[in-house]
Amino acid sequence: MHGSRLPRRSARANPVRRSIPRVELTYASYLRIPQLLSLQVPESDGPEHDEMLFIIIHQVYELWFKQQIHETEGLRRMLEADDLIAAEATLGRILTILKTMVGQIDVLETMTPVSFLSFRDFLASSSGFQSVQFREWEFILGHKRERPLANYPEGSDERAALERRLSEPSVWEYVLGFLSRNGLEIPREAFAEGTEPTRSCVALHAELIRMYRELPRLRGLCELLVDLDEGLQEWRYRHVKMVERTIGFKKGTGGSPGVGYLQKTLFQPIFPDLWEIRTEL
Numbered sequence: 602m603h604g605s606r607l608p609r610r611s612a613r614a615n616p617v618r619r620s621i622p623r624v625e626l627t628y629a630s631y632l633r634i635p636q637l638l639s640l641q642v643p644e645s646d647g648p649e650h651d652e653m654l655f656i657i658i659h660q661v662y663e664l665w666f667k668q669q670i671h672e673t674e675g676l677r678r679m680l681e682a683d684d685l686i687a688a689e690a691t692l693g694r695i696l697t698i699l700k701t702m703v704g705q706i707d708v709l710e711t712m713t714p715v716s717f718l719s720f721r722d723f724l725a726s727s728s729g730f731q732s733v734q735f736r737e738w739e740f741i742l743g744h745k746r747e748r749p750l751a752n753y754p755e756g757s758d759e760r761a762a763l764e765r766r767l768s769e770p771s772v773w774e775y776v777l778g779f780l781s782r783n784g785l786e787i788p789r790e791a792f793a794e795g796t797e798p799t800r801s802c803v804a805l806h807a808e809l810i811r812m813y814r815e816l817p818r819l820r821g822l823c824e825l826l827v828d829l830d831e832g833l834q835e836w837r838y839r840h841v842k843m844v845e846r847t848i849g850f851k852k853g854t855g856g857s858p859g860v861g862y863l864q865k866t867l868f869q870p871i872f873p874d875l876w877e878i879r880t881e882l
């Protein structure tokens with residue numbers, strides 16, 4: 602990025618901005634680089650060399666979670682506007698970011714178990730388990746549960762964010778709405794979504810199968826959703842194997858049994874109907 606000033610056109614288009622005294626915008630000021638680089642604060646004495654990597658990789662994931670939530674909110678708006686081309690382009694971007702997120706596990710796997718143990722105690726009870734944005738993204742997509750809310754005090758911003766996500770229609774509901782406006786008979790019960798993960802709806806299967814056979818444009822959208830589902834399951838698998846090679850079967854810092862807990866989260870689809878129809882196709 603080389604720009605040092607606001608582009609003239611947008612300054613003119615926005616009267617509020619025009620009245621603000623011109624401050625020289627630089628790479629560092631626009632991206633808040635000094636603030637960003639002040640956020641990596643190791644807890645270990647020394648500090649231990651690999652704690653920097655551990656902090657940075659988690660922060661990078663949080664930034665990707667933020668972007669994925671942003672893109673997924675956009676996806677819902679595009680589905681609501683029946684804009685299939687934009688929805689598919691957005692799904693393509695979400696998938697590309699997800700590939701990067703899966704690939705980044707390789708970086709963490711360069712850290713040996715001994716190296717991680719050198720600072721693990723300093724992490725106390727903190728764990729990725731407590732990532733609010735990860736839960737938000739799960740809930741937006743449709744993998745809703747009330748249980749994770751108990752990890753955040755009542756009245757906290759984190760809890761409020763998750764309560765809001767629980768009450769919002771998920772991506773799957775937006776997809777069903779889109780399909781029903783575009784030629785599919787969607788049974789009412791398929792929309793029945795509470796605060797639990799999306800359940801499969803057998804009454805929906807015949808219409809989905811018909812769509813897969815006869816409506817390639819809509820099938821293309823659903824295949825991207827299957828890619829997303831598979832990609833997230835791939836992230837979970839890579840994460841659990843990375844955890845196993847780093848801490849074996851020790852308990853997690855978040856208080857769970859560790860690998861045993863994480864293994865139970867594997868192979869749980871977000872869009873179960875899109876998987877179940879395959880046997881009948």
Ligand code: HEM
Pocket residue numbers: 658659662663709717727728729730731732735840843844847848852853854855856857858859860862863866
């Ligand atoms: C050495 C590196 C890591 C280890 C040893 C590790 C270990 C664990 C363990 C044991 C759990 C289960 C909960 C607990 O008791 O703590 C967990 C959950 C989790 N971790 Fe990690 N983790 C590591 C890196 C990461 C990274 C880089 C992220 C990215 C944000 C991450 C995100 C998560 C998430 C989202 C969960 C919750 C999964 C779920 O409940 O479905 N972890 N991790």
